[in-house]
Amino acid sequence: MEPIAQCFTLARKELLLQWRTRARFGSVLVFGVTALLIFSFAVGPDSTALKAHASGYLWLALLLMSTLSLQESARLDVQNGALEALVLLPVDGRALYYAKALVNTITLGTLGTLLVPIVAVLYDASAKEGVGLLVLSVWLGAAALVAPGTLYAVLTSRARAGDVMLPLLLFPLVVPALLGSVKATEVIMLGDPMGRVYSWLGLVIAFDAIYWSLCGLLYPLLLED
Amino acid sequence: MPRKTTIIGILGILLYIVGCYDGLLVAPADRFMGDIQRIMYVHVPCAWNTLVCFTISLVAALGWLLSGARARAEGRAWKWDELLEATTEIGVVLGAFLVVQGMLWAKPTWGVYWTWDPRLTTVAVMELMFVAVLALRGFVDEPVRRATWSAVVTLVAYVNVPLVYFSVKWWASLHQVQSSPSTVDPAMVLPLRINAFAVLFMSIGLMGLRTQLARRQRQALLGESDSDSTASSGGAA
Amino acid sequence: MLTARDLCKRHGAFWALRSVTIDIVGGTTTMLFGDNGAGKTTLVRLLASAASPTGGSISWFGSAEPARARIAMLSHADGHYDDLSAMEHLNMAESLLPRVGPGAPPRRSPAQLLEDVGLSARSGSLVRTYSAGMRKRLAFARLLQKNADLILLDEPYSALDPNGALLVDRLLGELHSLGRTVIVSTHQVERTAKHADNAIHLSGGRVIWTGLASDAPARVVAAEPG
Amino acid sequence: MTGVMQGHFDTVLWVYGLTTAGLLGYFATLLLRLRASKAPTSGQTRVSAQNPEKTS
Numbered sequence: 001m002e003p004i005a006q007c008f009t010l011a012r013k014e015l016l017l018q019w020r021t022r023a024r025f026g027s028v029l030v031f032g033v034t035a036l037l038i039f040s041f042a043v044g045p046d047s048t049a050l051k052a053h054a055s056g057y058l059w060l061a062l063l064l065m066s067t068l069s070l071q072e073s074a075r076l077d078v079q080n081g082a083l084e085a086l087v088l089l090p091v092d093g094r095a096l097y098y099a100k101a102l103v104n105t106i107t108l109g110t111l112g113t114l115l116v117p118i119v120a121v122l123y124d125a126s127a128k129e130g131v132g133l134l135v136l137s138v139w140l141g142a143a144a145l146v147a148p149g150t151l152y153a154v155l156t157s158r159a160r161a162g163d164v165m166l167p168l169l170l171f172p173l174v175v176p177a178l179l180g181s182v183k184a185t186e187v188i189m190l191g192d193p194m195g196r197v198y199s200w201l202g203l204v205i206a207f208d209a210i211y212w213s214l215c216g217l218l219y220p221l222l223l224e225d
Numbered sequence: 226m227p228r229k230t231t232i233i234g235i236l237g238i239l240l241y242i243v244g245c246y247d248g249l250l251v252a253p254a255d256r257f258m259g260d261i262q263r264i265m266y267v268h269v270p271c272a273w274n275t276l277v278c279f280t281i282s283l284v285a286a287l288g289w290l291l292s293g294a295r296a297r298a299e300g301r302a303w304k305w306d307e308l309l310e311a312t313t314e315i316g317v318v319l320g321a322f323l324v325v326q327g328m329l330w331a332k333p334t335w336g337v338y339w340t341w342d343p344r345l346t347t348v349a350v351m352e353l354m355f356v357a358v359l360a361l362r363g364f365v366d367e368p369v370r371r372a373t374w375s376a377v378v379t380l381v382a383y384v385n386v387p388l389v390y391f392s393v394k395w396w397a398s399l400h401q402v403q404s405s406p407s408t409v410d411p412a413m414v415l416p417l418r419i420n421a422f423a424v425l426f427m428s429i430g431l432m433g434l435r436t437q438l439a440r441r442q443r444q445a446l447l448g449e450s451d452s453d454s455t456a457s458s459g460g461a462a
Numbered sequence: 463m464l465t466a467r468d469l470c471k472r473h474g475a476f477w478a479l480r481s482v483t484i485d486i487v488g489g490t491t492t493m494l495f496g497d498n499g500a501g502k503t504t505l506v507r508l509l510a511s512a513a514s515p516t517g518g519s520i521s522w523f524g525s526a527e528p529a530r531a532r533i534a535m536l537s538h539a540d541g542h543y544d545d546l547s548a549m550e551h552l553n554m555a556e557s558l559l560p561r562v563g564p565g566a567p568p569r570r571s572p573a574q575l576l577e578d579v580g581l582s583a584r585s586g587s588l589v590r591t592y593s594a595g596m597r598k599r600l601a602f603a604r605l606l607q608k609n610a611d612l613i614l615l616d617e618p619y620s621a622l623d624p625n626g627a628l629l630v631d632r633l634l635g636e637l638h639s640l641g642r643t644v645i646v647s648t649h650q651v652e653r654t655a656k657h658a659d660n661a662i663h664l665s666g667g668r669v670i671w672t673g674l675a676s677d678a679p680a681r682v683v684a685a686e687p688g
Numbered sequence: 689m690t691g692v693m694q695g696h697f698d699t700v701l702w703v704y705g706l707t708t709a710g711l712l713g714y715f716a717t718l719l720l721r722l723r724a725s726k727a728p729t730s731g732q733t734r735v736s737a738q739n740p741e742k743t744s
Contacts, residue, residue: 009557013546020545020588076543085541085604088512090530091558148381155374160364168360169378172353173385176392183396203392214384218377221290225370225513234715241711245704261696267707298517300737315714322710329703333696366474369514427711434718441725447737448475470739481741517738 003092010091010099017076018107025107028068032115035061036122047124054125055185059141059178062112066145067167069107073100074153083154083223093220101150101212105143112138128191137188137197140204141181147211148173155222180204228437234430237423244270244420252413261333265413268326270420271319274428275348278316279355281432283383285309286376297369303443304436306372309379310362311435313355315428320352343394350389354382368443463488463523463643464509464612470517471504478504480667481518486645488611491638493654493675494647495682496664502647503538505664506616509645510535522612531560534610536618540601544590548581548600549573551589555607567609575603579629594621602633613637615646619653631657652679 018025039057040050050057077083077100086096113135119125127134152169156162180203187197248266255262288305296302327345328338339345358378365371464486471479479501486492494502507513509520511528512535522528542551552572562569576582579599589597598621605613618630627650634657637644648654655661658675671681 006558009554013543013550013554016550017543017545076545080544081537081539081541082543084512084537084539086558088510088530088533088535089555089558089608151377151381155361155377159361159374160366162364165357165361165364169354169357172350172357173382175350176385176388179392179396199395203395207388210384210388211381214381218380221373221377224373225507238712238715241708245708249700249704259696260700263700264703267704271707294514298515298738318710318714322707325706326703329699329706333699424711427715431714431718434715434722438718438722438725441722445725446474447472468739468741470741472740477740481739 003095006091007095007099007102010086010095011102014073014099014103015106018073018103021072021076024072025069025111028065029111029114031068032061032065032111033118035064036115036118040122050123051125052190054119054123055182055189057123058112058115058119058138058185059182061115062108062138062142063145063171063174063178065111066108066142066149067163067170069111070104070146070149070153070170071157071163071166073104073107074150074157077154078157084225087223093223094216096223097150097216097219101146101215104146104150105139108142108146109139112142125189127188129188129197133197134185134188137181137184137201137204140201140208141177141185144177144181144204144207144211145170145174147208147215151215151219151222154219174207177204177207180207228433230430230433232430233426234433237426237428237430240419240423240426244416244423247419248416252416253410255413258334261330264326264330266416266420268323268330269417270424271323271326272344272348273421274424275316275319275323275351277425278312278319278428279351279383279386281312282309282316282355282379285312286379286383289372289376290380302372303368303440306368306376307436307439307443308432309372309375310359310439311432313358313375313379314435315431317352317355317359319424319428320348320355323348324352341393341397343390343397346393346397347386347390350393351382351386354385355379358382366446368446464521464645466509466518466520468518469505469508469515469520471501471508471513472516477667479508479515482664482667482669483518484662484669484672486643488643489641490659491634491644491646491657491675493651493658493661493678494645494664495649495651495654495661495678496670499666500664501667502664503616504667506535506614506645506647507537509612510537510614512537531608532611533614534605534608534612535614535616536601536605537616538620540597541604542589542597542600545588547586547588548576548592548603549585551600552576552603552607555604559608562609569607569609572603572607575607578606579603580625595623595626598622598626599629602629606633611643613642613644615644615648617648618646619648619650627653634658651682655679 036057039060043049043053087093116131116134116138149166149170152166156165156169159165180200184197184200184204187200244266248263252263252266254260285305285308289302289309292302292305324345327342327348331340332338358375361378362371362375365374466482466484469479469482470477482501482505494505496502504513508515510533511522511530519526523532549572552575556569556572559569570578573582576585579602581596581599581603584592584596589600592600618633619627622630631653634644634646634654638657646654646658655675655678661673661675661678662669663671663678663681
């Protein structure tokens with residue numbers, strides 16, 4: 001069974017697992033909303049400042065949620081040695097990676113999309129350049145967090161102090177994608193007279209391209225015992 | 226008999242003394258920035274050598290990942306892992322100096338300790354990424370797994386450095402133009418070059434010591450004595 | 463079929479296996495026995511290519527590369543997803559496994575496998591709700607699904623009730639009659655000996671005796687208990 | 689040593705001092721750590737790292 005077909009079977013399994021553990025998805029979403037609320041308390045009720053930095057808060061919340069959902073999806077595999085059982089089946093390491101990264105992106109992208117209306121309400125933000133573009137920037141940024149995140153999660157879920165290690169490894173790495181996403185979302189929300197949104201999105205897409213390919217190559221190396 | 230890397234290290238220290246003397250007292254002050262510009266003679270060499278160290282870490286990571294099962298089984302591959310641990314730590318130490326120097330330079334020049342200057346911000350992010358590699362090594366006990374995992378993370382982090390630089394450059398250039406020293410007077414190039422080699426030689430000396438320390442720690446962890454794996458990785462650097 | 467030369471494996475400073483050399487003939491059932499910490503599980507994992515040796519070499523079916531499609535392992539960790547059902551596990555594996563070659567025996571369907579291990583009644587409920595014995599039965603089903611030529615069982619009798627143990631007896635007998643090569647590590651020496659051709663006694667990471675399985679129980683009784 | 693921004697020589701000294709202290713300090717810590725991790729006793733038979741049964 002060549003890797004592509006294996007990848008779809010594994011993706012189906014991942015989606016089924018995410019559906020079965022959707023209670024956790026809900027709690028991560030509530031966590032995201034709580035984070036958004038707390039940012040406003042941290043900044044103060046000055047609505048113009050909140051509105052100006054709404055995209056920053058959205059991405060901060062997404063970043064914090066990403067570690068939670070990435071860690072959980074890795075834990076499901078490591079628990080009971082399920083990942084090893086698949087590796088010995090044998091299943092191609094890259095198929096394992098892309099299936100998991102794909103479903104992690106769907107999860108994080110959905111979480112991000114659900115946060116958008118909440119950001120709109122809390123910070124009186126609106127998408128001047130269109131909601132479609134805003135959701136696209138959310139999904140591109142989510143994919144950028146997930147590519148290295150999935151690679152690191154399979155590693156930190158088996159290391160001591162893994163829950164500290166994942167953000168410690170992931171956050172500095174995703175700085176370029178974070179800058180691109182925050183700026184892209186910002187100009188989408190506040191208006192983009194000079195049309196710079198595509199250059200920012202281009203930065204995020206470049207990050208995606210590099211890490212979706214590199215991490216796919218490196219993931220199988222982490223499966224060897 | 227001190228190993229050849231230690232000799233190079235001592236040579237580096239001597240060169241460093243000469244370079245600093247020249248930079249502090251002999252080279253002419255910069256017409257606009259005055260004496261503060263002399264910080265360049267330690268700042269720029271540290272910057273170059275930080276990148277050199279992390280580049281060697283990349284090579285060491287690739288060396289380990291591409292080493293065949295036979296090389297690993299016979300212990301020849303450990304020298305890559307030791308080199309990675311050494312150069313990553315030295316790179317992080319030099320990077321820390323860079324950040325401190327950058328801040329001490331920024332305060333008198335721009336009145337704030339931290340400007341979002343793309344170079345300095347890239348160094349800070351690079352520092353965090355490679356500190357995370359060292360932290361990861363601290364949390365994994367099994368040597369083979371630790372070697373493979375840190376090699377993978379080093380690869381992923383290194384690829385990110387140019388990306389961070391350009392994205393921060395775009396992101397910061399919206400606020401203020403990037404500052405760089407005025408035209409470099411030839412008399413200023415000499416101390417810069419001396420110190421560049423001085424810090425490089427010192428780094429090599431440090432690598433010699435640090436790889437040996439890494440090997441000893443691994444052997445202590447594995448409870449083995451001075452086994453055949455050391456014969457093959459004698460003078461490591 | 464399966465040979466290992468000077469196999470060594472260390473975890474930190476502890477040598478789990480000290481230069482073990484074994485030669486397994488195709489179609490035979492070999493029993494590994496010895497106290498806890500003798501290195502049985504480590505040896506099983508190395509032979510199943512679930513771990514790589516610190517020293518020494520293994521050759522599976524004549525090649526240094528493990529043909530994992532032809533090797534199946536039952537390990538302590540059952541490898542299940544708590545949030546999937548037995549049927550879902552087998553259906554997933556069915557679509558992941560390579561298509562059966564022209565000459566090879568056809569694979570049993572998930573339903574048939576669940577029938578054979580006595581799990582058809584609960585095949586739809588999540589593994590989370592299964593008892594230890596039921597989880598083991600699912601592990602057997604997943605193991606049998608592959609029709610592997612080399613089968614490694616790490617203490618198959620553990621966590622099983624009496625009729626579960628009967629199931630293992632039937633399984634060992636069936637694999638033997640199918641001419642599969644089986645390596646089973648166990649503490650139930652007497653019971654397993656009935657199904658095994660020869661045996662290897664491990665202690666302190668070394669092979670201290672090899673011989674016919676029928677002679678094995680005597681060694682265990684002779685050795686002072688504990 | 690003329691220069692528009694006079695009087696920053698002390699900052700320069702600080703930077704040079706800290707960098708030198710850092711470099712020499714790092715050298716010193718490595719030497720100390722090496723001495724602390726005493727060289728393996730060469731008296732022991734040289735056990736192979738790959739196989740405890742074989743002395744290399």
